[in-house]
Every structure is written in C-alpha cells, then in structure tokens.
Amino acid sequence: MNTDLQQQPVAAEPPTSSRPAKRSRAYNEMRGPTGVSPAYRPLAEFLRSADASSLEHKRTEADALFRRRGITFNVYGDESGEERLIPFDVIPRILTAQEWSVVSAGCCQRVRALNRFLDDIYHDQEILKAGVIPRDEIVNNVLFRKEMVGLDLPNKVHAHIAGIDVVRVSGDQWYVLEDNLRTPSGVSYMIENRVAMRRLFPDFFRRQRVATIDHYPEILLSNLRACAPAGIEYPTVVVLTPGPANSAFFEHAFLAQRMGVSLVEGQDLFVDDGHVWMRDLRGRRQVDVIYRRVDDEFLDPTVFRPDSLLGVAGLMEVYRAGKVNLANAVGNGVADDKATYLYVPQMIEFYLGEKPILSNVPTWRLGRPDELAYVLEHLADLVVKEVHGSGGYGMLVGPASTLAEREAYRERILSDPSDFIAQPTLALSTCPTFSAQDIAPRHVDLRPYVLTGPACTLVPGALTRVALKEGSLVVNSSQGGGTKDTWVLDDQ
Numbered sequence: 001m002n003t004d005l006q007q008q009p010v011a012a013e014p015p016t017s018s019r020p021a022k023r024s025r026a027y028n029e030m031r032g033p034t035g036v037s038p039a040y041r042p043l044a045e046f047l048r049s050a051d052a053s054s055l056e057h058k059r060t061e062a063d064a065l066f067r068r069r070g071i072t073f074n075v076y077g078d079e080s081g082e083e084r085l086i087p088f089d090v091i092p093r094i095l096t097a098q099e100w101s102v103v104s105a106g107c108c109q110r111v112r113a114l115n116r117f118l119d120d121i122y123h124d125q126e127i128l129k130a131g132v133i134p135r136d137e138i139v140n141n142v143l144f145r146k147e148m149v150g151l152d153l154p155n156k157v158h159a160h161i162a163g164i165d166v167v168r169v170s171g172d173q174w175y176v177l178e179d180n181l182r183t184p185s186g187v188s189y190m191i192e193n194r195v196a197m198r199r200l201f202p203d204f205f206r207r208q209r210v211a212t213i214d215h216y217p218e219i220l221l222s223n224l225r226a227c228a229p230a231g232i233e234y235p236t237v238v239v240l241t242p243g244p245a246n247s248a249f250f251e252h253a254f255l256a257q258r259m260g261v262s263l264v265e266g267q268d269l270f271v272d273d274g275h276v277w278m279r280d281l282r283g284r285r286q287v288d289v290i291y292r293r294v295d296d297e298f299l300d301p302t303v304f305r306p307d308s309l310l311g312v313a314g315l316m317e318v319y320r321a322g323k324v325n326l327a328n329a330v331g332n333g334v335a336d337d338k339a340t341y342l343y344v345p346q347m348i349e350f351y352l353g354e355k356p357i358l359s360n361v362p363t364w365r366l367g368r369p370d371e372l373a374y375v376l377e378h379l380a381d382l383v384v385k386e387v388h389g390s391g392g393y394g395m396l397v398g399p400a401s402t403l404a405e406r407e408a409y410r411e412r413i414l415s416d417p418s419d420f421i422a423q424p425t426l427a428l429s430t431c432p433t434f435s436a437q438d439i440a441p442r443h444v445d446l447r448p449y450v451l452t453g454p455a456c457t458l459v460p461g462a463l464t465r466v467a468l469k470e471g472s473l474v475v476n477s478s479q480g481g482g483t484k485d486t487w488v489l490d491d492q
Helices: 038-048 052-068 097-121 135-139 187-200 202-207 216-226 249-259 315-320 344-352 369-377 403-415
Strands: 088-095 161-168 174-180 237-240 262-264 269-272 275-280 283-287 289-292 325-327 382-386 420-424 430-435 438-447 449-452 463-466 482-488
Touching: 038 088, 038 202, 052 088, 052 187, 052 430, 088 097, 088 187, 088 430, 088 438, 097 161, 097 174, 097 344, 097 449, 187 202, 187 216, 187 249, 187 463, 187 482, 216 237, 216 249, 216 289, 216 449, 237 249, 249 262, 262 275, 269 315, 275 315, 369 403, 430 463
Parallel strands: 088 482, 237 262, 237 289, 289 325
Antiparallel strands: 161 174, 161 438, 161 449, 269 275, 275 283, 382 420, 430 438, 438 463, 463 482
C-alpha cells in the first residue's frame, strides 16, 4: 500500500521566506478544546469501562482471526519471504456523515477530472493545447503509454478503481497526498477490519449507527460488467493476479471470491482468434473484462517487457481492437505520477468548471531552479519524494533524518532534480489507538476507494492507516504501520 507521510502545518502556498513554517499540534479527532466530540462520546464511554487487559485480549483475538482467514502480506525485498499480519488497532476511527460527505464529494470530483484528463491526453490533448499543463511534462513522461493513443474505452473510463490518499489537518481541512489510479490496494483490509469489529465487539457495534460497506464487491462487479465490450450481454470477468508471491495476493483472491469470478494468472489466459480466452475444466471460455492487478510493463511481453512471465502475449492487440477491456486501463500512471499531481486542481477547473473541494498539499518541483534552491536549503524541514516512487520508499522525511542521510539525499537530488518533488510536513490528525497496553493518540491517514462506471460511487467507509509508534508518521504496513476500522455514522 503506497502513501507518503508527513507532519507539520501547511500554508495555502509553499513558503517562500527563508524560514519554514513553525510546527503546531496535530488535530485530535476525538478530543478538542471543549472536550470529546459528539461522534466519539459513545466510544469514549465504552473505553472508560474497558481495561487494558480486555483490549489486549481483543487484539490477540483479532490477530488469530486474521491469521485464520489468511489476511497476510509479503514485504517486497524481504528475502525470508515470511508472510506477516498487518497490525490491527481495535479502536475504530469515527467520521460523521457530514465529514464523510466532504471527503467523498472531493474524491469523486477528483477522479472524474482525472478520468477526463486521461481520455483527453490519449486523444485530442485539449488541456495541453490550452497550456494548462506543459506538453513535454506529459508526452515525455515515462508512464505515458503511446499504445493508448486514440483508444476509445467504454464510457471513457480509464480509472475504474481509484484509491485517493487524504489526510486531515483540522476539523474541516483535508488535503490529498496522492492519487492511486493504477492498481490501488487495501480495500480488502477495509472490509475485513469491519468483519473483525463486528465479531470482537458485537454488542457495542450494534448500538452504533455505522453505515455499511459490505456491498463494495457488488458495486465493483457491476461496474466491471458495465465496461465490457459492446454487444456482450453476460460478460465474463476475471481477476488477473501476479500470483501468490505478490504482496497483495490475499486481496486478489478475496475480491475474486467475493465477486464470484475466477482468479487467474497470466498462464491461465491466452489469445486466439482475436479474443482473450481462459483455460478451464470445459476447455476454454472467452474473457471480456480483466480486473488486472499486474503492472503495465508486465501485461504483454510482445509489447512491454519481453521477459515478463506474468502477462498474456497478444493482450494489447485484443485490447486495442475493443474485444476485451482492462480495469484499470493501461497508461494511468501518467495521471497519478507525483509530477502530474501538481496540476489536478487545474484539471478540475478545466474539465468540470468547478473549484476543488479537496486541496493539494503545496508542492515544490525541483526541476525548477528557484524551487530547487529553496528545498536544498531546507531539507531538514521538508519531505522529498521521487516523482515515480510509491509505498513510502525512496523518500526523505527531513525532520526525522540525520545530517548524513540528508547529505546523501542531496547528492541524489542533484543527479537529476526533475525526478523529485518536495512538500512541507503536515500535522496529520490523530485518533485514539491501543498501543503498548495503553490508549494514546496516533497519526492517521485515510484511503477512500472510488469506483467509476456509469456513475461515480464510494461506499461510506475507507481504509484508515495508523502510525503505531509514538510520534511516528509511518503508516505503511511494509514499514510498521497498522490499520483500523473506519466508521461513518449513518444519520438515517
């Protein structure tokens, strides 16, 4: 799961003075200056009656439940190959319906604009002709796929499933950290966290007005069927996985099982007579929609990496002929690239004629000499990221770094400044978290999942990721973070 973590207040624009902004206290979602927020009062009352030993017992139960259900992940680069549990916090995060309405509307608005952008840059490129985004920054981006130029997709949807990473810095201020439009992961943990909370705290859960998220797989399947090639009345949908060694394999299997479709690997599919086919016990069956969890470069060895064993030879030819559809589309990386991220607010205004509901984090582009000079002078106060990086890897968190780490990173930047961006550190909001036999605030982020088909849909819930160590900003599961259930209160 990929996100980038930060801590410190952010101004409306990147600071241009020689001194970065001073830090402030993080916003506490449960307890404000006037006491516990109304949404959290039932939980606060419940926690007052729960001792540490009972919560520890519930955490142990959750671990056992997740292990029995196979909810594990692998860490890339871990030579041991050991499967791990994502730490689960037994205290939920709570959002009111009004708070959720802002987040959901903002995420949907953003994905609508990004889908328009993707269809545009692979067709008429109106936004580039208008000078809103420099042409070279898009067409020369390594993630721009020339194979997608001129390809008309059903409903003009390129990002059928999007994960939008957002953070909260005050009661009503949310920022988007990044957009995930390629193969966003984590939704299975959102759903399984809810299953765990219902089992661990059945009485308390029943007394709350928590909106359901159980219908996510149904909406996903409906949208996938809706993007099938024209004329297919009963489309065959499959989930394409790289295999059990992939860090998100549990999720691939989970979603296939919940949707009632086949989970396949590249070796299970083949191209013949202008169509994609799946090998099964009856011989073969035509495949119409592939929910692919394989990255672009591994999808078709005849077009991308010739050494790929994960994809299907000839797939792109069938795709371009409109005889199979892929979700998500090939070439989406150019839209969720961190360099393109800077322009999403302008996309919203250009394509939708609307003001952005959710703000970007102010960002420096290091390919610009004046911004590079500022960032190099303030490395100790900023977060620097690789433009094409993900998962929290390859980044420098200035306030948590050593002088030696900053100097080494400075050399990396200077080797190719255009490959980096920088952002001020944000004071991420905190939620109560059970840690080390105690309840204490810990920093959190939020990943809602936006499904696009005939309409744009979000189930009322999201994956909350939590930094379990005191003062830590790392929420990535591969780097010690955990997850918690996200309760959106239903006003009905």
